[in-house]
Amino acid sequence: MSAPTERAGRRPTIKAVAAAAGVSTAAVSQAFNQKGRLSEATRRRILDAASDLGWSPSAPAAALRNARTRSLALVVRRPTDVLGADPHFSELITGIEGELAPRGYGLLLHLVTGPREENALYERLAAEGRVDGAVLTDARDDDARPALLARLGLPAVLLGSPDDSAVVPRVGLGDQGAGVAEAVAHLLRLGHRRVAYVAGPVELQHTRLRRAAFEEALRADGLRPFAVLHTDFSERMAVGATEALLDAADRPTAVVYANDSMAVCGIGTAQRAGLGVPRDMSVVGYDDLPLGRWLHPRLTTVDQRVQQVGAAAARLLLSLCGEEVEETSLTGRPRLVVRESTGPAPG
Numbered sequence: 001m002s003a004p005t006e007r008a009g010r011r012p013t014i015k016a017v018a019a020a021a022g023v024s025t026a027a028v029s030q031a032f033n034q035k036g037r038l039s040e041a042t043r044r045r046i047l048d049a050a051s052d053l054g055w056s057p058s059a060p061a062a063a064l065r066n067a068r069t070r071s072l073a074l075v076v077r078r079p080t081d082v083l084g085a086d087p088h089f090s091e092l093i094t095g096i097e098g099e100l101a102p103r104g105y106g107l108l109l110h111l112v113t114g115p116r117e118e119n120a121l122y123e124r125l126a127a128e129g130r131v132d133g134a135v136l137t138d139a140r141d142d143d144a145r146p147a148l149l150a151r152l153g154l155p156a157v158l159l160g161s162p163d164d165s166a167v168v169p170r171v172g173l174g175d176q177g178a179g180v181a182e183a184v185a186h187l188l189r190l191g192h193r194r195v196a197y198v199a200g201p202v203e204l205q206h207t208r209l210r211r212a213a214f215e216e217a218l219r220a221d222g223l224r225p226f227a228v229l230h231t232d233f234s235e236r237m238a239v240g241a242t243e244a245l246l247d248a249a250d251r252p253t254a255v256v257y258a259n260d261s262m263a264v265c266g267i268g269t270a271q272r273a274g275l276g277v278p279r280d281m282s283v284v285g286y287d288d289l290p291l292g293r294w295l296h297p298r299l300t301t302v303d304q305r306v307q308q309v310g311a312a313a314a315r316l317l318l319s320l321c322g323e324e325v326e327e328t329s330l331t332g333r334p335r336l337v338v339r340e341s342t343g344p345a346p347g
Contacts, residue, residue: 012055014127020049024123030153032056072100072317073125073134075110077118082234083111086261087289088306092159095310096135103323119148126152132321135159135313139170139205155320157313160205169320171313171330172304176206177213179302179334180256183284184217186300186336187254191345192282196226196252198241198262200233207258210286214256226252231262238262242269253281253345260285260292260301267295267341278343288337297340304334 018028023046030038031046038046050056074096076083083089093107100107108131112118122145125131132155136145139160146167149156156168161176180197187195197214200207211228218225227245231237238257242265245252257263263285267277275281277297285292285301292299308330318325 012053014055016053017046017050017055020053021046024127028127030126068321069130069132070104071106071108071131072096072314072321073108073110073131074137075112075118075121075134076137077112077114079113079232079234080111082232086233086259087291088259088261088287091287091289091306092137092310095307095312096314098307099311099314099318099325103318103325105318115144118145122148122152122154126154133157133317135317136168140203141205141208143205155317157317157320159309159313161209169316171316172309173330173333175333176209177216179286179304179336180210181213181217182336183256183300183302184214186338186342187256187282187284188217188221188223190254190282190342192254193223193345194226194250194252195223195254195256196245197228198238198245198255198257198266199228199230200258202230210258231258233259233262235261235265238265239269242266243273246270246273246275251281254284254342255281256284256286258286260287260289260299263299263301263341264291264295267297267299277341280346282342282345284336284342286334292339295341300339300342301337302334303337305330305332 014028018024021028023042027038027042028046028050031043074093076089093109096107110121112121122134125134134149134154134156136156136158139158146156146158150167158168158170160170160172161174184195195218197211199211215225229241229244231241238261242255245255246269255266257266263283267283270277270281277283283299285299286304287306288301288303292301312330315325
């Protein structure tokens, strides 16, 4: 039985074809562009549905889809208030833009709040031919996005520890736990024994790796974490986590934070409570963002070369999009930068 035709006088749409074939609009686009990884049976079903409805992509639209857009997407799954308060992404975008702008490419930044919205966005970007590739942030365990981008035929790179077995290339410094382990070792040398960790969201891969490194570094010295508190990286949760630690009996003498923004909140919260940093509580951040160098006291933190990671990701993605770009590999691992926010444990 043929699929129902559109009402007389109305041109059939790609959405109608997708509904008739039981697929996404991105799959319809792939069937006509000969892209993606559709099975022959699915491709045939789409073409038959389009024929029954009398639909075909317009010549100008097809030409646009097959042309280079000279745009790349950066999709960030964060609430807008969290993103606005976290300079990490400003540093990352600076690194990416430094490689794109001289080559006439633009960066499309999209904010999403959940996995369904993110996946739907990738399908829409691919179907509409709006970008040539995408930078994926926040690697997760059992991450479905690389396979989705591969199926959509959209080149992508994922920020995270390098992994030769990954579905899409990964860009980042090796050994994500190394910086945290070095921070704990530094605090132990200063005599701290009550050390807490304010971590990021549990679903992120680097959260798991860094927490494991934090706990192992303490365990190697016969200690257990004073506490591990997970947050969404927001200022509100960073302040709340710090207040909870300060309210505890025998409060921690040192706190490691999962990023510099939360560490800044931690310092401010401790100072408002009448504590001195590092006199009463040492603080360590993560990222080595410029703001940490202008605090008083200046922030001890872990440098993961955010701008360089962004630049390396952009170069790799450009090469995957067919540009002639000299790729430079990132080497090394995150390292501790010691400044004045850490000091000897109080007596």
